[in-house]
Amino acid sequence: MASICFYFQVHQPFRLRHYTVFEKSPHYYDDYKNATICRKVANKCYLPANRLMLDIIKRYGGKFKISYSVTGVVLEQFAQYCPEVMSTFDALAQTGCVEFVGETYYHSLAFLYSREEFIEQVEMHSQLVKKLFGQTPKVFRNTELIYNNDLAATIEGLNRFDAIITEGADHILGYRSPNFVYRPQGCQRLKLLMKNYRLSDDIAFRFSNRGWSEWPLTTEKFTKWVNAVNGCGYNINLFMDYETFGEHQWEDTGIFEFMKHLPEAVLKHPDNNFMTPSEVANAYDAADTVDVPHMISWADTERDLSAWLGNAMQSNALHEVYRLESKVKAAKDQQLLSDWRKMLTSDHFYYMCTKYFNDGDVHKYFNPYDSPYDSYINFMNVLNNLDSRCTPKKQVLQSVN
Amino acid sequence: MKVFMLGWEFPPFISGGLGTACYGLTKAMDQLGIEVVFVLPKAITSQFATHVKLVAPSAGMISAASQQVAAAKIGYFQSSEFKKVSFRTIDSLLEPYSENKQYKKNFDEILKQKRLLHKRLGSNGSKNGNSAKLFDFSDGGTINYAGDMYSEVHRYAAIAAHLALNDDFDVIHAHDWMTYPAGIAVAAITGKPLIVQVHSTEFDRSGENVNQMIYDIERKGMHAADKIIAVSHLTRNIIISRYGVPGDKVEVVYNGVERNGSRAALPEVGIENDEKLVLFLGRITMQKGPEYFLMAAKKVLQEVDRVKFVMAGSGDMMQRIIEMAASMGIGQKVLFTGFLRGQDVEKVFRMADLYVMPSVSEPFGIAPLEALNNDVPVIISKQSGVAEVLTHVLKVDFWDTTEMANKIVAVLKYPPLHMTLKEHGNFEVRKLQWSDSAQRCARIYGEVAYK
Structure with missing residues (x-):
């Protein structure tokens, strides 16, 4: 069995305007830039990608499933600058094939600095998702997949989440494969889904790289790698920024076409399917316990906090x-x-x-x-x-x- | 490879970036094993004359030269610091960055001194023939220098051309406009390829009010040259757009900076320890934007009190800037040190918490590298060539004094910013080495010499 589990990160910060030490105004945001970027990315990515996902879901009935983590701050900006994006996410939510993952409302590093603020933001985000999309998140991902044992314990303690998501960092997994469900060290119930960064990055980073020996990436080639997991893993966690579609990889690279035809190629193999993170967590038992005493993240090659700290x-x-x-x-x-x-x-x-x-x-x-x-x-x-x-x-x- | 270098100033008498660049580049070439004949103007009557050990030229050298050259005082010397460099000084009143007005002033001063001396010696009469020899006026009391700077530039060229006949070399390398006529003359007489290096253009120095004579000399030099070396892409663009030079003739070679080993002891100055010090260092002249520094200072003082602004340097705008500081009501916060050299420059860097270079137009800008070398964070104007090579510095438009003040306040107020700029900046500046500049020059020499 190889279950493909897509999770897309959707986020835009409130960028600050140029603010000198001499200013006294309490308005801090670059409204023009935020609106421009929001609309630009909406037109290049969010709108066409959402429409594509809707089409695929309709075409394959209940067989194609995906998940999103949409931050509170980007949802505020959608409401302000491009409400049409909201309606397409709403349409996706109603298909029953889309799961919304929980995170901190402000895409913050609060877990590192204030547990109280962290829990408040997780709560705020859950409520917003419930209000907008009619579902309560059952799976949690922390900002930039920052993670350690302590975070897992805190999330389990909230009694609300079934699973948590993080990076399948080599130095954590060692010989183990990210294609299994794991149990965080110190947790009884919570499950751990780890990103298959090789296959994820093949799409997110390398897709249009002509210097890459595997370029061009076709659905057949990618499916061959997916099929190879059968027998030595259950789930393939493909986690990436949603902006991969149309923004990081431009439309003319063929990224939309790739996605459009991927389900067909994957589903040719009778043992393959698509699952949401919750379904993965429920379908498979934990294969092992994973111990992460120090903070990891999905950033850069270091997979640590050095990009922010x-x-x-x-x-x-x-x-x-x-x-x-x-x-x-x-x-x-x-x-x-x-x-x-x-x-x-x-x-x-x-x-x-x-x-x-x-x-x-x-x-x-x-x-x-x-x-x-x-x-x-x-x-x-x-x-x-x-x-x-x-x-x-x-x-x-x-x-x- | 042997280079006939028409350069400027050598330590310890360096008055600015041009001298520093000539010295740094030549020293690195020496280490690369490139032979250099370094020719520079030097007024024998100047106060520095005693520091130069002059060696009398051999009889053969004199005979080869014309009357004019024989009349000119040429110094030949070697320096223990260099293995492959030999020096020729030509007695001349030319100074880097000087203007015709200043030149005339110097010229008149010398004339006055000579007349005075003549009078005094005259009263002693012929009884004391020896002392009269000491002040040798065998030229009949007239002086050799031309009466204005432009004629002096050409007189210098003529002497340099004759001087060149005594040397064997492969290329000519001339630094900035005052040596271009000399470069052209030497190239004409020897047939060797000419490289002119542009450290600054008339547009940098004078804005749009260019001196036509200087512009013409610059243009002629650039067009006569086989290759032009620009100190930045900024300067390269000016050379192409303002002087009509085809782009493939202009190469960019960035300046470097010397790592200084010994650290001078901290000096005692009337600045309290908990008071911050923001430094301006450069000629106080239009090009360097001293008035923008003052305008920013005024704004900084609205936010931060315990800070002093030091303006190190001299120049034609000095008086105006001192008056401007006073009329802005910040006179007590702005200190003027006058022109600094050698160890004093290092000392003032050591005292500074921040160095600001608000230049209106800066072809390169070596001073920020020296600041970083001395662990001083740097704010530079975006209108500078050095902005092309430095990333761990703060950059502002010279006219945006609010932003300049904003950044000055931030550096003074937030120690982590000061620290990060200092550490990364100091690391970055180590990569800018004269040996790389010298190597790039050597490659260009190779291209023109064996063409």
Whole structure:
């Protein structure tokens, strides 16, 4: 048996506008850029990809299944800038073949800094998904697949999730294959789904790479690799950014056509099928216990936290923003709380990464700033203003002066 | 490979980037085993004359030269620092970056001194013949220097051309416009290929108010050259667009920086320890954007109090800038050190928390590399060639003084930013080495010499 389990990540941060130390305005976002990017990616990816998935689901009845993790911040932006995307996700939700995975509403690193805030954000996200798509998430994925034993235990403790998702990192799995269901170390009930990063990245990163020895990737070739798993694994977890379709891999690379024809090729083999993460967790027993004492993630080749916590600026910005938590919450100001939470989105810290900065790689491609230094300065200036809003009395005094 | 190099200034008398570049490049060439005849202008009457050990040229050399050359004082010397480089100094009033006005001032000063001396010696009469010999005015009391800078450039060219006849070399390498006529003359007389290196153009120095005579000399040099070396793509673009040179003739060779080993002891200055220091270092002239530095300083002081702004350098705008600081009401926060050289430059870098280069137009900009070398974070204008090679620095448009102030405040306020810039910047600058620049030049020499 080889069950293909697709999970697509859908996320866009609220990008900050250029904010100097001299500014006093409490509006922090680059509305124009956020709207433009949201609409651009909607037209290139979200809309055509959603339509394609709907078509495939209709064509194969209940046989083609997928899952999404859609962050709260991107859903807010869809509602604001391109509501038509919402209706296509809604249509997908109603097919019964689409599962929505839970995560932190703000795509944050809260688990590393505040358990209280982390749990609140998981709760917020679950409620939003329930409200919009009529289902309560049963599977959890943390921001950027950041994971360790502790996270698994916390998620099991919430008594709401059946499984958790993470990267099938080589240094964790060793000789073991990601194509089985596992049990996190220290958990009794929760199951662990690990990303098959080779097959996932064949689609997400290498699909259009002409220097790759396997280029061009055809559905036949890919299915051959899928079929090879039969007999030495049950599930193939293909986890990737949804923007793979049309944005990272442009339409003219043939990525949509590939996806359109993939189910047909996969389903030719009677032992293959498609499953959602919940179905995988329910269908298969844990093959082994996986021990992850240190944090892992799906980022870069290091598969660690260095993309968000690799230098002094990132660490400082994270500590400073979480230091404000009690102050912000004590202020009992909904707008302030929402602004603070938008600052927790992991992308802000990713922009400050100096790793590979010289090489002009993927980190740069998604970075709205010219340099990691500019992003740190901007973040800290905004944070400074946010801090000043936590003590409203002082603000009144200032305006009198 | 042997190079006839028409260069500028050598330590310890370096007044700016041009001298630093000539020195760094030549030193690296020496280490690569490239032979260099280094010719530079030097006013014998200047205060530095005592530091140069002049060797009398051999009789044969004199006889080969014309009357004019014989009249000119040429110094031949070697330096223990170099194995393959020999020096020729031509007595001349030419100085890098000087303007005709300044040249005339220097010229008049020398004239005055000579007359004074003549008077004094005259009163001693013929009784003391020996002392009269000491101040040799056998040229009849007239001086050799031309009365204006442009004529002096051509006089220098004529002497250099005759000087070149005594040397055997493969290529000529001339640095910046004042040596281009010399380069052209040497090429004409020897038939050797000419390379001109552009460290700055008239557009960088004067904006749109170009001096036509200088522009013409630059243009002529560029068109006469077999290859042009630009210090950045920024400069290469100016050469192509403003001087009508075909792009395939212009190569980019970035400058480097020397790693300095010994660290000077921290000096005592009237700046309190908990006070931050923001540094401007360069000529105080239009090109370097000193007024933008002041405007940014004014804005920084709205946010940060315990900070001083140091302007190290001198130049034609110095007076205006001092007055501007005063009229802005920040006079007590802005310190002027005057022109610094050698160890003093290093000392002021050691004291600084941040170096700002707000240049309006900077073909390259070696000073930011030196700042990073001294563990000082750097803000540079986007209108600089060095912005092409540095990533771990902050970059601003020179005119955007609010953003400049924003970034200055951030560096002063957030230690992690200061630290990250310093560490990554210092690491990055190690990759910019003169040996790479010298190697690229050597490749270009090879292309033109054996064409």
